[in-house]
Amino acid sequence: MNRPAMDAYWMPFTANRHFKSAPRMLVKADGMYYTDDAGRQILDGSAGLWCVNAGHNRKPIVEAVQQQIATLDYAPPFQMAHPKAFEAAEKLAAMAPQGLDRVFFVNSGSEAADTALKIAQAYHRVRGDAARVKLIGRERGYHGVNYGGISVGGMAGNRKHFPVSLPTVDHLSHTHDLARNAFSRGEPEHGAELADELEQRIVTLHDPSTIAAVIVEPMAGSTGVLIPPKGYLKRLREICDKYGILLIFDEVITGFGRLGADWAANKFDVLPDILTCAKGLTNGVVPMGAVLTKREIHDAFMAAAPERAVEFPHGYTYSAHPLACAAAIATLDLYQDERLFQASAAKSQVFEDAAHALRSTRHVKDIRNLGLVAGIELESRTGAPGQRAFDVFLKCWEKGALVRFTGDIIAVSPPLIISEAEIQQLFGIIDYAINATA
Numbered sequence: 001m002n003r004p005a006m007d008a009y010w011m012p013f014t015a016n017r018h019f020k021s022a023p024r025m026l027v028k029a030d031g032m033y034y035t036d037d038a039g040r041q042i043l044d045g046s047a048g049l050w051c052v053n054a055g056h057n058r059k060p061i062v063e064a065v066q067q068q069i070a071t072l073d074y075a076p077p078f079q080m081a082h083p084k085a086f087e088a089a090e091k092l093a094a095m096a097p098q099g100l101d102r103v104f105f106v107n108s109g110s111e112a113a114d115t116a117l118k119i120a121q122a123y124h125r126v127r128g129d130a131a132r133v134k135l136i137g138r139e140r141g142y143h144g145v146n147y148g149g150i151s152v153g154g155m156a157g158n159r160k161h162f163p164v165s166l167p168t169v170d171h172l173s174h175t176h177d178l179a180r181n182a183f184s185r186g187e188p189e190h191g192a193e194l195a196d197e198l199e200q201r202i203v204t205l206h207d208p209s210t211i212a213a214v215i216v217e218p219m220a221g222s223t224g225v226l227i228p229p230k231g232y233l234k235r236l237r238e239i240c241d242k243y244g245i246l247l248i249f250d251e252v253i254t255g256f257g258r259l260g261a262d263w264a265a266n267k268f269d270v271l272p273d274i275l276t277c278a279k280g281l282t283n284g285v286v287p288m289g290a291v292l293t294k295r296e297i298h299d300a301f302m303a304a305a306p307e308r309a310v311e312f313p314h315g316y317t318y319s320a321h322p323l324a325c326a327a328a329i330a331t332l333d334l335y336q337d338e339r340l341f342q343a344s345a346a347k348s349q350v351f352e353d354a355a356h357a358l359r360s361t362r363h364v365k366d367i368r369n370l371g372l373v374a375g376i377e378l379e380s381r382t383g384a385p386g387q388r389a390f391d392v393f394l395k396c397w398e399k400g401a402l403v404r405f406t407g408d409i410i411a412v413s414p415p416l417i418i419s420e421a422e423i424q425q426l427f428g429i430i431d432y433a434i435n436a437t438a
């Protein structure tokens, strides 16, 4: 197939020069498979980019978007609306963790993170508690690429080129502890006490009356599938409650069935005050994110502003875009009609066993998993961190499987429709690829 000219497109989070020397081009997708420009079938082991939870080219979603674009292509979201914005919000609220029933729409996970941080700070302000401005993130956290998100985030590589952060930020320690937790199946046993750092160091240092919110991913995905230790999130919740600090869960990856439950909040039985989601919200078909809040947070804004005033001066030209709303409604219906979150739970054991079967494969120093996500951590090559996993990723591609890698960790997160045979096929290819890599 003739390839297009490749000079103009500056690719995101990509080794541009390497890619353009040997492109990996996707031209079609259906169900569990991509097709590349040579006509090869590629098993999707990463749900696109953690977003295509219902599999590709799903008819109800495709038709909903097609119909929407021919009916109402765009509607301004400021001082105007369209019915599907309300319908999508009601549907999302109805299936959200109970108690989170107010929905602010955005266009991505990054925008969701920054919006959540702004809601948290402004919430305290509208209640007359304006000193609460500090935001606490966590090492190895990923909350997208905007300035709020990278400030509270803890991916060193994403911060070092932009050495300006929000000034009112601190970070908890990460929970990754291979010395005690290597090869854990599900939640690791050790590390709940790491949450105590919030009380013992951060609250003490900053004074709780200055802290607006703590933001964490219940499971850190992009920094290498870091499953929370048993009891850790509950402990965070308790400390936040004790000091009037809002707890924000970034569920951009963990929402919509990834962990074998609808939400991580339900999986771990910990209700945050604010929750962000994106990706699986539209099955990746149209960009969309959302911030869900407890009703009292929303109501505090309504109560504080005069009747005809804008209560929260924030939003995007494409907030609640008609195509995104149509895609979200169809996607959420599909998840429910096909009981895909239950399916994810039902396949977790087979997935876990297939992942841990690679335990004795060379270079492997840890395997961890929960629901339909697994991380396979490899020994790094001396002086070349990340290169071994990059080679494994390339070998998987050659063999017909798409996986993600971050540092020297392979992340596996297929669409929830994956069959048991495809689970075996996927881990078989990964095993081959690791063995074939120096």
Ligand SMILES: Cc1ncc(COP(=O)(O)O)c(C=O)c1O
Pocket (backbone or CB within 6 Å): 107, 108, 109, 110, 111, 113, 142, 143, 144, 145, 217, 221, 222, 250, 251, 252, 253, 278, 279
């Ligand atoms: C937890 C989390 N938050 C935020 C984001 C950013 O989402 P987006 O790339 O849609 O801006 C991601 C993306 O992977 C994520 O995993």
